[in-house]
Amino acid sequence: MDDxxxxxxxxxxxGRDETSDDCAAFPFDNGRKVLVSTTDMLHKKTDFPRRxxxxxxxxxxxxxxxxxxxxxxAQPTQVLVAVGLDRPERLRPIMEGAVACTRACGxxxxxxxxxxxxxxxxxxxxxxxxxxxxxxxxxxxxxxxLVCVTGRPGSAQAALDGCSGYWENLVMPKPQVFxxxxxxxxxxxxxxxxxxxxxxxxxxxxxxxDVGFVLRESLPLLPIADAKKYFLYGGGDYGxxxxxxxxxxxxxxxxxxxxxxxxxEPGVFLGEEPVEKLGYAHVWN
Amino acid sequence: MDDxxxxxxxxxxxGRDETSDDCAAFPFDNGRKVLVSTTDMLHKKTDFPRRxxxxxxxxxxxxxxxxxxxxxxAQPTQVLVAVGLDRPERLRPIMEGAVACTRACGxxxxxxxxxxxxxxxxxxxxxxxxxxxxxxxxxxxxxxxLVCVTGRPGSAQAALDGCSGYWENLVMPKPQVFxxxxxxxxxxxxxxxxxxxxxxxxxxxxxxxDVGFVLRESLPLLPIADAKKYFLYGGGDYGxxxxxxxxxxxxxxxxxxxxxxxxxEPGVFLGEEPVEKLGYAHVWN
Numbered sequence: 001m002d003d004x005x006x007x008x009x010x011x012x013x014x015g016r017d018e019t020s021d022d023c024a025a026f027p028f029d030n031g032r033k034v035l036v037s038t039t040d041m042l043h044k045k046t047d048f049p050r051r052x053x054x055x056x057x058x059x060x061x062x063x064x065x066x067x068x069x070x071x072x073x074a075q076p077t078q079v080l081v082a083v084g085l086d087r088p089e090r091l092r093p094i095m096e097g098a099v100a101c102t103r104a105c106g107x108x109x110x111x112x113x114x115x116x117x118x119x120x121x122x123x124x125x126x127x128x129x130x131x132x133x134x135x136x137x138x139x140x141x142x143x144x145x146l147v148c149v150t151g152r153p154g155s156a157q158a159a160l161d162g163c164s165g166y167w168e169n170l171v172m173p174k175p176q177v178f179x180x181x182x183x184x185x186x187x188x189x190x191x192x193x194x195x196x197x198x199x200x201x202x203x204x205x206x207x208x209x210d211v212g213f214v215l216r217e218s219l220p221l222l223p224i225a226d227a228k229k230y231f232l233y234g235g236g237d238y239g240x241x242x243x244x245x246x247x248x249x250x251x252x253x254x255x256x257x258x259x260x261x262x263x264x265e266p267g268v269f270l271g272e273e274p275v276e277k278l279g280y281a282h283v284w285n
Numbered sequence: 286m287d288d289x290x291x292x293x294x295x296x297x298x299x300g301r302d303e304t305s306d307d308c309a310a311f312p313f314d315n316g317r318k319v320l321v322s323t324t325d326m327l328h329k330k331t332d333f334p335r336r337x338x339x340x341x342x343x344x345x346x347x348x349x350x351x352x353x354x355x356x357x358x359a360q361p362t363q364v365l366v367a368v369g370l371d372r373p374e375r376l377r378p379i380m381e382g383a384v385a386c387t388r389a390c391g392x393x394x395x396x397x398x399x400x401x402x403x404x405x406x407x408x409x410x411x412x413x414x415x416x417x418x419x420x421x422x423x424x425x426x427x428x429x430x431l432v433c434v435t436g437r438p439g440s441a442q443a444a445l446d447g448c449s450g451y452w453e454n455l456v457m458p459k460p461q462v463f464x465x466x467x468x469x470x471x472x473x474x475x476x477x478x479x480x481x482x483x484x485x486x487x488x489x490x491x492x493x494x495d496v497g498f499v500l501r502e503s504l505p506l507l508p509i510a511d512a513k514k515y516f517l518y519g520g521g522d523y524g525x526x527x528x529x530x531x532x533x534x535x536x537x538x539x540x541x542x543x544x545x546x547x548x549x550e551p552g553v554f555l556g557e558e559p560v561e562k563l564g565y566a567h568v569w570n
Contacts, residue, residue, distance in 0.1 A: 001373050003399045010380045014394055024395030026363055026412070028313065035320070039410050041367040041400040078311055082326040082408050088286050095295045109299055110309030113408075114288045115326040123367050123398075123408040125324050127311070 020208050021137045022068040022192055023128075034135045036128050038068035043121040044086075049160060049170065054090040056171040057122060058097025065126035066105045066175035067193045067238040073136045073184025074128030076107035076177055081124050084117030094122065105177045134184040136191035141209035141243035145189050145262040150176050150239045150255065153198045154222050157234025163224050173238040179254045180240055187248035197235040200279025202268045205241065212267045215260035215275070232270075235280030305493050306422045307353040307477055308413075319420045321413050323353035328406040329371075334445060334455065339375040341456040342407060343382025350411035351390045351460035352478045352523040358421040358469025359413030361392035361462055366409050369402025379407065390462045419469040421476035426494035426528035430474050430547040435461050435524045435540065438483045439507050442519025448509050458523040464539045465525055472533035482520040485564025487553045490526065497552045500545035500560070517555075520565030 011019050018024060023036035042048065042061050052060075062079055069076045079102045085091055091114065099109050107126070141147075155169035176193075183191060190209055194201045202213050221227035243262050244252075268275040296304050303309060308321035327333065327346050337345075347364055354361045364387045370376055376399065384394050392411070426432075440454035461478075468476060475494055479486045487498050506512035528547050529537075553560040 003401075006370075006373050006376055006399055009377050013377075013380050013384050014396070018394070018396050021396070024363055024365060026395070035412075037363065037365060037410070037412065038396065039324075039365040039367045039398050039408065041369055041398050041402075041406070041408060043369065043400065043402060045403070046401065078309055078322065080309060080322060080324040080410060082324045084326055084328065084406060085291075088291050091291055092294055092298075095298050099298050109303070110311070111299070111303050111306070111323065113324050113326050114291055115328065116288075116331065117326075117328060117406070118330070118404060119402070121326070121369060121402070121406055123324065123326060125322070125365060125410040127320075127322065127412075 023072050027132070032132055034130050034132055036069055036072045036074045036130060037125065038065050039123060039125040040064040041121065041123045044119050052171050054093035055097035058094035059101040059172055061122040061124045062098040062101040063173045063175050063238060064195065065124040066101065066177060067195060069126045069128035070175045070177040070180035071136065071191050071193045071240055072128065072130055073134045073180050073191065074130035075181060076105045076126055076128040078110040079107055079124055079126045081109060081112035081122065082115065083112065084115045084121035086117060086120045090120065098124065105175055130184070136184050136188055138190055138192045138205045138208035141190040141205055141211050141262045143211055143262050143264045145243040145245055146249055146258050147213055147243055147260040147262060148256045148258050149194065149198065149241050150179055151237060152220060152222055153194055153237050153239055154227070154230030154234035156236030158222060158224055158230050160236065170236055175238055176240050182254050183240065183242050183252070186244065186251050188242040188244045191240055191242040194237055194239050194241050195235060197233050197279030198241065199232040199268060199275050200277060201241050203277045206266055206268065212263045212265045213260055214263050215270045217271050219259055220257040232275055233278050308357050312417065317417055319415050319417055321354055321357045321359045321415060322410065323350050324408060324410040325349040326406065326408045329404050337456050339378040340382035343379035344386040344457055346407040346409045347383040347386040348458045348460050348523060349480065350409040351386065351462060352480060354411045354413035355460045355462040355465035356421065356476050356478045356525055357413065357415055358419045358465050358476065359415035360466060361390045361411055361413040363395040364392055364409055364411045366394060366397035366407065367400065368397065369400045369406035371402060371405045375405065383409065390460055415469065421469050421473050423475055423477045423490045423493035426475035426490055426496050426547050428496055428547050428549045430528040430530055431534055431543050432498055432528055432545040432547060433541045433543050434479065434483065434526050435464055436522060437505060437507055438479055438522050438524055439512070439515030439519035441521030443507060443509055443515050445521065455521055460523055461525050467539050468525065468527050471529065471537050473527040473529045476525055476527040479522055479524050479526050480520060482518050482564030483526065484517040484553060484560050485562055486526050488562045491551055491553065497548045497550045498545055499548050500555045502556050504544055505542040517560055518563050
């Protein structure tokens with residue numbers, strides 16, 4: 001059983017929107033604004049590669065939540081950090097990394113919790129604010145919209161598999177908060193980050209929006225072996241996947257790649273060829 | 286080294302208020318309201334007694350954060366739940382317990398994260414809203430104020446040590462959210478919950494408010510052996526400790542016990558006798 005299947009078992013308890021979007025939403029200011037929030041648990045065994053420093057672990061943990069805020073088109077305001085510490089001397093560098101990433105995104109670390117734990121575990125919660133009209137979710141993609149992505153999907157996975165030159169993409173991912181806001185203001189119809197991998201993110205967005213995707217044969221691949229596999233299935237990147245009506249794309253002035261088009265039929269295709277629904281997932285045996 | 290000492294090592298990074306209050310604060314609605322938020326990490330080895338059911342673990346985890354929101358005088362709005370799951374079949378009852386506690390407090394579980402973990406770990410984050418004029422923190426207690434507490438401190442610790450009749454206090458703690466709001470509106474000068482134990486909470490509040498406390502000899506003790514020890518040093522209860530100017534106390538209509546008075550000199554005394562600064566703490570060796 002993986003985490004997506006497990007999530008199905010509690011959808012009726014929490015709600016469909018609540019279990020499919022990256023962030024929880026709370027309208028305020030008479031419905032003119034939305035407070036978005038998200039929480040992410042990372043821990044040593046499955047999330048922090050060897051050779052990663054505690055500072056980088058703190059940075060990556062904050063980045064995981066800040067990236068979800070970015071994918072709503074929101075400006076992050078605050079981050080809370082709960083640390084289950086195996087070794088007390090790690091707290092300071094972990095928090096320095098978390099604070100550095102949070103500040104780089106224009107927010108502040110506003111508190112947290114400290115716990116002793118056999119396995120280093122970091123749980124970050126981030127909040128952000130976005131005007132209702134610019135608030136993006138995974139639903140809203142419409143047939144005919146362009147499909148776009150920021151950054152170079154596959155970079156983090158490439159680093160994890162030993163390709164040189166991509167280590168920083170893996171251990172110091174940059175949440176695309178300012179880019180996310182510009183994409184949202186340009187008129188994106190749906191947005192999410194690709195931290196679980198591009199292919200599974202497309203499937204998730206397709207399900208939430210009730211659409212499918214056809215990708216172009218010419219993709220912005222990395223100059224490495226098996227580049228297409230890394231592009232489609234590699235996890236750990238914090239680029240943004242979004243859809244946008246064709247006529248609104250011209251107003252964009254951020255670095256993005258158009259990788260395909262939204263279609264009515266469900267599924268994800270690369271030209272004629274079906275793309276597998278594979279990506280990062282926690283698995284319980 | 287315990288968690289209070291450890292917290293000292295990062296105060297300069299995060300800020301003094303941010304590391305001493307139960308909740309982070311974010312002013313909104315042109316400063317008329319405050320969004321409060323808090324995060325708590327609980328895990329099997331140190332937080333969930335044997336014989337506790339997964340449903341109760343979910344309840345207790347949500348309660349830990351909701352109690353912090355209550356201590357600000359705020360109305361909880363949303364809870365996020367990150368679960369590091371050892372066994373997938375536990376997710377549903379854990380979430381049912383978390384949802385039940387959250388609903389009982391007038392809020393909703395709005396999302397979360399699922400992770401696989403060798404040790405069951407639950408991290409809850411709660412948000413709440415309070416009008417600025419009623420927002421309570423640990424600072425604000427003034428010499429001459431009454432010191433009060435809700436509930437029966439020591440009950441949870443008594444259950445943990447095998448006293449019968451208190452099991453529910455331990456495994457299904459009730460966050461005092463509605464009581465907290467009434468206390469705040471009555472004009473409390475400082476408030477916090479006593480989940481780490483009354484004595485250490487008094488020391489924390491005294492430090493934040495730059496005051497001391499003298500407790501009365503007649504305390505609302507449990508009818509058990511070593512009752513005073515449990516009252517002062519037992520952790521795991523979710524009652525509220527607050528201070529309030531004497532003339533405002535008459536307006537209260539919630540069940541509380543007056544246990545002493547705020548004084549100028551730092552420290553905590555039971556009559557003439559000093560109370561030790563002991564309570565619940567995580568310790569790293």
